[in-house]
Amino acid sequence: MSQEKLSDYVAAQAKKLGVPGVAVGVLLDGRESYASHGVTSLGNPLPVDEKTLFHLASVSKTFTATALMRLVAEGKVDLDAPVRRYVPELKLADEQAAARITVLNLLNHTAGLDWNLIDDGKGDRSLTGLVAKLPELPLIAPPGARASYSQAGYNLAGRIIEKVTDLPFEQAMTSLVLEPVGLSDTVYGLAEVMVRKFAVGHNRSEDGAVRAARPWGAFREGARGDNPGGGLASSASDLLRWARFQLGDGQGVLPTRALHRMREQTVALRASSLGNGLGICWFLHDLDGLQGIGHGGSGNGQFAELLIVPERNFAVVSLANAGPDGYPFNQSVVTWALEHYLGVAEQVAEPVPYDEDQARQVAGRYEIDAMNLDFATDGTRLTLAVEIKPEIREASDEELPPGYPAAAIGFLPGDGDEYIVTEGGLKGQRGYFSRDANGTVTGADLAGRLFNRAVQAP
Incomplete structure (x- = not known):
């Protein structure tokens, strides 16, 4: 595959989707190829390149998990031990759950913790402060019962690293992973980001205009509590170095x-665009008989995607600085790279024809602490809208990213509870509805998270 073809595709997709700046890297059999397009910021533009920093958001979890695995290998942490062995002050809404949750439960999202605590900008915003607030976090399942993506779980894992190393999380990560792997441009905190060239996030508003996102990533002053789950910034070149490490022998x-x-695999995933299962942090993909391991991230106006195929010594990273269009850009790049470098063609799931009775069974509102999912039918199609809760927006003193307006979804063949988004910024996302023993729909999964049903449509 020629560098020119990669560059042409990246530029064409960025222009088509209106993403201001993108950086893509491909690793195959030890050879690196890069393609960048556009600018760091519409307001203060510099050309994007493979050294430009983007907010990684949840791709940060792969670093946190690897650091914890180093502590496991050194005999300092036991994956099967209760979290309270290392964080004895841990309290949750349910005492039995607090006593039972293990380190592995945090790393494969089976702890039963809801997505995250809402940062109100008040009080202690460190990992210590996060743990103190965890009794406020809803529990969505008993520990080990099912996977449901939890930012709070990974932030709690970061507190384990602090307690075991007796270092602030960021210093511990530098010592355990970042410096030994040679990741000089993978950093936490605005002080480190601002001395390097970095991409500014952008969001598309309802009038179609693309505007700079504020704040930059998760880097609010004094807010360290989300760093384990989503606080890193990095570049395409550093992420390929990270992929080389994951493909290698551990480098000591x-x-x-x-x-x-x-x-x-530690747990299977059902009807998820994130993958077929979870290892330790990594989402596992069946790519026409090849195993892929990957992770994505979505921040405020920035999206990141990393996919590695160990059997073929292959990796692709895609970084984009616009929401919501950065997500379909990254997905299209990964799909294109798999096909053109490895000959792996994506199998597109085809929904079945619209069924009114089926649609009415699921229509209604589903929620987690910060977000609402609204499934609605007009008698001809079923749609999904995703929005940060209005009360969260009103209470925030910071700009929050826009939601996703109503877009069509279709049910997939099978038992009738699995669905796929067929248009809009979430196109291609898959999920499913869960039912109780009586067959009543009680929840909806999207992006690996369980949203409990709050209101059934009339």
Whole structure:
């Protein structure tokens, strides 16, 4: 595959979707190729390149998990031990759950914790402060019962790293992972970001205009509580270095066996565009018989995607500085790279024809602490709208990213509870509805998270 073809595709997709700046990297058999397009910021433009920093958001979790695995390999942490062995002050809304949650439950999202605590900008915003607030976090399932993506769970895992190393989380991560792997442009905090070239996030408003997003990533002053789950900034070149590490023998940082253990399935996922299952942090993908391991991230006007195919010594990273269009841009780049470099063609799921009775069974509002999902039918199609709760927007003293307006979804063949988004910024996302013993729909999964049903449509 020629560099020119990669560059042409990246530029064409960025222009088509109106993304101001993108950076893409591909690794195949030790050879790196990069393609960048556009600018760091519409208001203060500099050309994007492979050294430009983007907010990684949840791709940060792969670093946190790897650091914890190093502590496991060194005998300082036991994956099967209760979290309270390392964070004895942990309290939750349910005492039995607090006593039972293990380190592995945090790393594969089976702790039963809801998505996250809402940051009100008040009080202690460190990891210590986060743990103190965890009794306020809803529990959505008993520990180990099911996977549901939890930012709070990974932030709690970061507190384990602090307690075991007796270092602030960011210093511990630098010592355990970032410096040994040679990731000089993978950093926490605005002070480190601002001395490097970085991409500004952008959001598209209802009038179609693209405007700079504020704040930059998750880097609000004094807010360190989200760093384990989403606080890193990095570049395309550093992320390919990270991929090389994951494809290698551990470089003395992590035994090869421990590195490979992170790729082994620990829990299956149903009808999820994130993957078929979870290893230790990594989402696992069946790519026409090849195993892919990957993780994505979505921040305020920035999106990141990393996919690695160990059997083919392959990796692709895609970074984009616009929401919501950065998500379909990254997905299209990954799909294109798999096809053109590895010959792996994506199998597109086809929904079944609209069924009014089926649509009415699921129509209504579903929620987590910060967001609402609204499924609605007009008698001809079923739609999904995703929005940050209005009360959260009103209470925030910061600009929050826009939601996703109503877009069509279709049910997939099978038992009738799995669906796929067929248009809009979430096109291609898959999920499913869950039912109680009586067959009543009680929840909806989207992006690996369980949203409990709050209101049934009349």
